[in-house]
Amino acid sequence: MSKNILVTGGAGYIGSNMARLLKRQGHNVVIYDNLGRGNADAAMDIPLIEGDISDRNTLAPALEKHNFDAVMHFAAFAYVGESVTAPDIYYRNNVCGTLNLIDTMREFNVNRLVFSSTCATYGEPKSLPITEATEQNPINPYGQSKLMVEQILKDYAQAYDFRSIALRYFNAAGSAEDGSLGERHDPETHLLPLILFEALRIQAGGDPKDTNLKVFGSDFDTRDGTCIRDYIHVNDLCSAHTAALERMIAVPDKGAEQFNLGVNKGYTVLEVIDACRKITGVDIQYNLVDRREGDPPELVADASQAMQKLKWTPSYPDIEQSLQHAWDWFSKHPPE
Numbered sequence: 001m002s003k004n005i006l007v008t009g010g011a012g013y014i015g016s017n018m019a020r021l022l023k024r025q026g027h028n029v030v031i032y033d034n035l036g037r038g039n040a041d042a043a044m045d046i047p048l049i050e051g052d053i054s055d056r057n058t059l060a061p062a063l064e065k066h067n068f069d070a071v072m073h074f075a076a077f078a079y080v081g082e083s084v085t086a087p088d089i090y091y092r093n094n095v096c097g098t099l100n101l102i103d104t105m106r107e108f109n110v111n112r113l114v115f116s117s118t119c120a121t122y123g124e125p126k127s128l129p130i131t132e133a134t135e136q137n138p139i140n141p142y143g144q145s146k147l148m149v150e151q152i153l154k155d156y157a158q159a160y161d162f163r164s165i166a167l168r169y170f171n172a173a174g175s176a177e178d179g180s181l182g183e184r185h186d187p188e189t190h191l192l193p194l195i196l197f198e199a200l201r202i203q204a205g206g207d208p209k210d211t212n213l214k215v216f217g218s219d220f221d222t223r224d225g226t227c228i229r230d231y232i233h234v235n236d237l238c239s240a241h242t243a244a245l246e247r248m249i250a251v252p253d254k255g256a257e258q259f260n261l262g263v264n265k266g267y268t269v270l271e272v273i274d275a276c277r278k279i280t281g282v283d284i285q286y287n288l289v290d291r292r293e294g295d296p297p298e299l300v301a302d303a304s305q306a307m308q309k310l311k312w313t314p315s316y317p318d319i320e321q322s323l324q325h326a327w328d329w330f331s332k333h334p335p336e
Ligand code: UDP
Pocket: 080, 171, 189, 190, 191, 192, 194, 213, 214, 215, 216, 217, 227, 228, 229, 269, 292, 295
């Protein structure tokens, strides 16, 4: 049945894909985004309210007007490195902003939230793959800010019957299958786009030896010394959100739940670069540099809980498909 859904951060990378999927599924969708890091055109034809989650004066009328059944909350800062050097904005936006959002939701009797959490809440896990029961011990303010919100959601479930599902994303990758939406961050700090930008530079006549690509750390205790991550296609992340929405409605009394979203496969940074060479046909080079602060060596998901309880299956279990979609997108939309 059609629902009224507010998507915060719906002009961002994952949020815009989500808003579009919900619309296609027949839901009434409104995007709420301050456009600080999002792009208005990513909202496409979905109504966009320009506002900050910390701004009650914009949020309250939006919630009052639309009678939302649930909120999907993507609006957040999400750069590990930046969170180490500027923790203030991470705690203010990700924690205080979310608190303002959920308190304003409660005021207007909107009591269901799908929350974008992260594998960064686990820090350096003692065992792999990571299950939801793995101890959460974040090693950077980004992960810490998301863990704080998870705790708030647990307490709100207990005290106020506030229903939520926190989805702990591993590394989001890829672009919409139909090429309509892609990844655009400013500044871009994520590995996959930066590798593909390097391929575009060389394709445009640049010398491979003048590479801009840096590999952060080659002395980790991993098979080739570089960090291992679990890359999940953005469309698979989105399909898990609709499954979470359905679960919150079908099983209202579960309080605050948390699920890992990954594909249970880890790639080192060098393996990702190699896969990009194959997809692009370009001789991508890199420089090995120091570790980036806040990066754990290995994060790989056990997502079996999401598969069982959300009845969710990733359609793109291999990184190659994500890379191909991302390459198709960046080839048509090169960075300015
Ligand atoms: N990384 C890298 N060079 C870059 C950007 C990222 O070597 O220019 C590494 C980073 O250290 C991490 C992995 O690539 O091990 C994924 O980083 P990204 O920033 O894409 O996502 P994160 O894991 O921080 O969410």
